Amino acid sequence: MILLDTRGLEHPVPLEMAFSAFAKLQSREILHMIHTREPRPLFELVAKNGGRHYSYQDDEGVWHILMTRDTSIDLESCRV
Amino acid sequence: MFNQGLSLDQAPPISVVLRFFLSVPFFGVLFSLLLIVYPADVLIPNHPTSLSAMHLFFLGIISMSMIGSLFQMQSVLGGKPILSPLGNSLIIHLFFSVGLIALAGAFLFHLSAAFTIAAVLLGSSLIYLVRLILPLLFGGVTHDTLRGMRLALLSLLLTAVFGAVMANSFANESFEALHEAIRTAHYSLALAGWIGALVIAVAFQVVEMFYVTMAYGNWYKRNVFRTIALSLILKTLWLFLALPYIWVFDLFLAAVLLGFGVTTVVRLRNRKRRVSDISIEFWYAGMGLLFASLLSHIVYLYTASALYETTALLSFALFSLSIILGMMVKIVPFLVWFHLSSQGYLQTPIMSNIIPAKQNKRLFVLFGISSVLALLSFLTPVLLSLSGIGFFATFALLAYNLIGALRLYRHTKTTSPRMSMDFSSPS
Numbered sequence: 262m263i264l265l266d267t268r269g270l271e272h273p274v275p276l277e278m279a280f281s282a283f284a285k286l287q288s289r290e291i292l293h294m295i296h297t298r299e300p301r302p303l304f305e306l307v308a309k310n311g312g313r314h315y316s317y318q319d320d321e322g323v324w325h326i327l328m329t330r331d332t333s334i335d336l337e338s339c340r341v
Numbered sequence: 342m343f344n345q346g347l348s349l350d351q352a353p354p355i356s357v358v359l360r361f362f363l364s365v366p367f368f369g370v371l372f373s374l375l376l377i378v379y380p381a382d383v384l385i386p387n388h389p390t391s392l393s394a395m396h397l398f399f400l401g402i403i404s405m406s407m408i409g410s411l412f413q414m415q416s417v418l419g420g421k422p423i424l425s426p427l428g429n430s431l432i433i434h435l436f437f438s439v440g441l442i443a444l445a446g447a448f449l450f451h452l453s454a455a456f457t458i459a460a461v462l463l464g465s466s467l468i469y470l471v472r473l474i475l476p477l478l479f480g481g482v483t484h485d486t487l488r489g490m491r492l493a494l495l496s497l498l499l500t501a502v503f504g505a506v507m508a509n510s511f512a513n514e515s516f517e518a519l520h521e522a523i524r525t526a527h528y529s530l531a532l533a534g535w536i537g538a539l540v541i542a543v544a545f546q547v548v549e550m551f552y553v554t555m556a557y558g559n560w561y562k563r564n565v566f567r568t569i570a571l572s573l574i575l576k577t578l579w580l581f582l583a584l585p586y587i588w589v590f591d592l593f594l595a596a597v598l599l600g601f602g603v604t605t606v607v608r609l610r611n612r613k614r615r616v617s618d619i620s621i622e623f624w625y626a627g628m629g630l631l632f633a634s635l636l637s638h639i640v641y642l643y644t645a646s647a648l649y650e651t652t653a654l655l656s657f658a659l660f661s662l663s664i665i666l667g668m669m670v671k672i673v674p675f676l677v678w679f680h681l682s683s684q685g686y687l688q689t690p691i692m693s694n695i696i697p698a699k700q701n702k703r704l705f706v707l708f709g710i711s712s713v714l715a716l717l718s719f720l721t722p723v724l725l726s727l728s729g730i731g732f733f734a735t736f737a738l739l740a741y742n743l744i745g746a747l748r749l750y751r752h753t754k755t756t757s758p759r760m761s762m763d764f765s766s767p768s
Contacts, residue, residue: 269613272550273675277692280682284760298550302679310685310760 262339266295268323279326280306286330291339294326315339352416353426355680355750360434361409362669363743368401369736371445376715376729380722386647386654393448398658399531400441400463404497406665407539408433410672411474411490414543418486421477429473436466444508453512460508467501470494485562489542492566496534496573503527522580533594534573536661541565541601543668551671552621554608561600568597588642595635602628602635619701623667626709630660633716648719659712666708666739670701673743677750681757688757695749696742704742707735 265282267275279294307314307328315336316326327336375394382390416422440462447455475494478487503523510516549556576590606628634656641649674695681689711731718725
């Protein structure tokens with residue numbers, strides 16, 4: 262799993278970093294992004310480019326976004 | 342790009358927004374030429390050349406950018422897409438642009454027929470715009486920015502109606518008894534309702550997100566648009582009924598705008614990450630110009646001096662231009678990057694390379710020098726001519742930056758390979 266912590270970075274830097282990392286993902290790889298808000302534009306970019314995502318908020322209000330280009334991976338089971 | 346998220350299924354094609362943005366330098370250059378050629382006339386309030394320059398500025402530069410942004414923002418924030426955005430934006434842009442050229446020419450060359458053309462084309466394009474977007478802002482999600490957008494559009498509608506009435510008066514050279522009340526209502530609604538409310542509404546979204554600042558206070562967000570709306574309604578009534586103490590409503594509007602300026606500066610100064618970003622300088626400059634405008638207007642209320650009236654209007658115009666330029670240097674690269682990325686182009690340039698930082702710094706320096714010269718032009722009209730040369734260079738550079746971004750977008754689309762869609766792991 263590739264970790265990308267973008268908390269505190271100003272928009273749209275997190276979006277650019279996350280999509281760049283997503284574009285380089287190999288088969289079976291998962292990108293784990295940690296961010297202060299739900300990056301909905303990113304979800305659209307991922308979906309339009311054949312990927313999938315799963316996002317959730319932890320108890321401290323931090324967003325975790327899991328992304329993959331592999332259709333066989335169950336992202337929900339990869340929660341950390 | 343906003344809290345509610347940018348939906349690719351709802352966001353309009355990039356050409357819809359860029360059509361309006363690319364027209365800004367064109368009208369900016371026309372405006373600059375008036376400053377260069379007729380500086381003394383532009384400085385006289387209500388002089389036809391001054392009115393021509395003012396409308397080129399507030400319609401051709403400020404409103405043109407704001408309408409383009411509205412096409413983007415409505416889809417993002419309102420949650421409902423604009424139907425046929427390409428066709429609708431084309432109609433609005435065409436009517437608006439031709440109507441504005443007619444209006445500027447009508448003031449400048451005293452052409453009665455051009456006033457009628459301007460009233461029909463400008464009035465219809467703005468009413469059509471409001472009719473298109475305003476209903477989409479009701480019935481779905483509601484938040485403070487949407488409330489600000491509703492107020493801005495309603496103010497624009499009334500501004501357009503009053504403007505059409507006055508254009509008719511100019512065409513017939515017959516001014517009714519209420520002309521002065523209509524004129525004051527027209528510019529009050531345009532400045533505080535259309536420009537002021539929309540800038541504040543947008544700031545609620547972008548300042549926190551772009552610069553990682555604290556959010557604006559809930560109390561302020563809840564009450565700011567109510568105060569602006571109520572002040573404008575009462576001021577308009579007072580104007581038409583010729584009641585005394587009308588300046589009280591201007592003080593309320595000034596207080597709201599002052600609160601916005603102070604809050605924005607405090608948030609920007611206390612932002613969490615102090616990275617270099619020229620758009621922040623545009624915001625600081627904008628807030629400084631807003632303070633100068635409010636102070637000048639308050640002095641004008643008590644002195645009735647034309648100098649302070651002109652300075653207040655000039656500072657407010659430059660405040661709105663500063664915010665517009667600051668937002669453009671952020672949003673245009675984002676839109677280019679976003680639309681290319683959404684289509685999977687692997688060689689999509691990074692945002693900081695779409696409009697290089699040094700180009701944006703030059704834009705800010707040119708804007709700053711031109712603004713200072715314009716504000717000092719009460720000393721001698723020559724300074725306004727020099728300011729016009731500066732603004733000419735500013736808008737030429739803006740055109741260069743925007744066209745460069747568009748060329749990069751097209752170049753990437755024709756040369757870059759696209760992302761493969763086959764990623765499944767072998768089973």
